[in-house]
Amino acid sequence: MSSVVFDSVQRLPHLLESHSLASNVALLFDRNGHRLFCDEISLALKRAKIAHRVFVAPAGESAKSFRVAERLYGEFIKSGADRKTTLVAIGGGAIGDLGGFLAASYLRGIPLVQVPTTLLAMVDSAIGGKVAINHPLGKNMIGFFYLPVFSLIDGRFLQTLPKRDVYSGLAEALKYALIQDAPFLAEFETRFERVASLEPLAIERVIRRSVRNKLRVVKEDFNETTGRRAILNFGHTFGHALEALTRYNAFRHGEAVLIGMLCASALSKNLGFLDEESFERIVRVVKRFPLPKRILKRHFLDLDERAIEAAMASDKKKERGAIRFVLLKKIGEAFLSADRVPSKEIHRATREAKSLLK
Numbered sequence: 536m537s538s539v540v541f542d543s544v545q546r547l548p549h550l551l552e553s554h555s556l557a558s559n560v561a562l563l564f565d566r567n568g569h570r571l572f573c574d575e576i577s578l579a580l581k582r583a584k585i586a587h588r589v590f591v592a593p594a595g596e597s598a599k600s601f602r603v604a605e606r607l608y609g610e611f612i613k614s615g616a617d618r619k620t621t622l623v624a625i626g627g628g629a630i631g632d633l634g635g636f637l638a639a640s641y642l643r644g645i646p647l648v649q650v651p652t653t654l655l656a657m658v659d660s661a662i663g664g665k666v667a668i669n670h671p672l673g674k675n676m677i678g679f680f681y682l683p684v685f686s687l688i689d690g691r692f693l694q695t696l697p698k699r700d701v702y703s704g705l706a707e708a709l710k711y712a713l714i715q716d717a718p719f720l721a722e723f724e725t726r727f728e729r730v731a732s733l734e735p736l737a738i739e740r741v742i743r744r745s746v747r748n749k750l751r752v753v754k755e756d757f758n759e760t761t762g763r764r765a766i767l768n769f770g771h772t773f774g775h776a777l778e779a780l781t782r783y784n785a786f787r788h789g790e791a792v793l794i795g796m797l798c799a800s801a802l803s804k805n806l807g808f809l810d811e812e813s814f815e816r817i818v819r820v821v822k823r824f825p826l827p828k829r830i831l832k833r834h835f836l837d838l839d840e841r842a843i844e845a846a847m848a849s850d851k852k853k854e855r856g857a858i859r860f861v862l863l864k865k866i867g868e869a870f871l872s873a874d875r876v877p878s879k880e881i882h883r884a885t886r887e888a889k890s891l892l893k
């Protein structure tokens with residue numbers, strides 16, 4: 536398993552050298568990351584006399600496309616990138632996924648380093664080695680399990696992150712509490728404001744604990760074959776549907792997952808797994824997250840439950856014709872449901888989540 540290093544990005548040159556990855560480096564940013572962070576990182580590499588080139592992708596989900604990948608392969612080839620070139624992906628989940636995809640495929644694989652700059656990437660996407668780009672017919676359809684040599688987490692990146700993206704990342708962190716780490720929920724119940732305002736100690740605790748949680752699941756089921764890793768998809772069956780219905784343009788990933796987790800918790804309760812009291816605890820925490828009102832109304836509250844279910848049915852996680860849900864037995868214990876969930880229960884859970892978010 537690759538390592539996760541908590542350190543300043545100023546230490547990147549040293550880390551590359553100590554992993555024998557410094558002979559030649561390709562830095563990949565999106566446009567925003569390039570503007571915000573390239574000078575500092577490039578200067579640090581220059582000082583350490585590490586040869587490097589800079590590559591830039593569009594910001595957001597559109598980076599994860601064949602078109603962008605094809606252009607970047609071309610730029611790699613022209614720049615003379617070879618098997619010894621280390622690709623350092625510096626950015627949010629989109630750049631991590633694109634960079635990982637490129638590193639896994641270019642010349643049948645070159646070393647990859649992840650430097651996450653969004654909270655979501657720090658607590659989730661830069662850890663665990665799933666990388667992918669999107670196909671017009673579905674998100675994350677083309678990809679690999681491909682581990683970075685290391686992921687470097689520097690909380691300082693978060694200073695420029697928009698608030699919405701902070702909450703989006705926090706939603707993925709909350710997921711770990713719900714699926715396998717019940718004591719972690721207290722962090723959201725008692726220190727929510729401190730964490731959300733990025734108080735250094737508070738946010739660092741959340742990041743470290745999330746990383747530990749993610750690594751634990753990934754170690755048990757790296758290739759997602761036993762069903763264990765699938766619990767990380769808690770809230771994602773509903774969440775991906777909301778994202779797909781808006782062509783990934785309205786919700787942040789974590790926002791859709793947050794709504795999805797509320798739906799999946801309601802479903803767990805209605806199917807008789809999760810007790811009422813635990814459900815109410817979850818509702819109270821979910822309600823602390825501000826969701827953008829107009830987007831929420833237009834793309835969830837006003838939506839027909841059947842449209843959401845139809846979008847789920849085309850999700851890649853459907854198996855043997857049935858939509859599969861990750862459900863909660865209790866807070867801190869999730870499982871992948873084997874049984875088909877009746878449509879009327881899906882609709883009922885969705886309606887319940889809507890009424891709670893109104």
Ligand SMILES: NC(=O)c1ccc[n+]([C@@H]2O[C@H](COP(=O)([O-])OP(=O)(O)OC[C@H]3O[C@@H](n4cnc5c(N)ncnc54)[C@H](O)[C@@H]3O)[C@@H](O)[C@H]2O)c1
Nearest residue numbers: 567594595627628629630652653655656660665692695696
């Ligand atoms: N591979 C995995 O295991 C995994 C897990 C979860 C999510 N994902 C993927 O991650 C993506 C979402 O990631 P995301 O939410 O990080 O989105 P993102 O990468 O699109 O970043 C969100 C926005 O923040 C900007 N940004 C990044 N860092 C910044 C900073 N420090 N300051 C200011 N702006 C900054 C970006 O330019 C972008 O505009 C989705 O494509 C999702 O599928 C992958």
Ligand SMILES: [Zn+2]
Nearest residue numbers: 707771788792
């Ligand atoms: Zn997610």
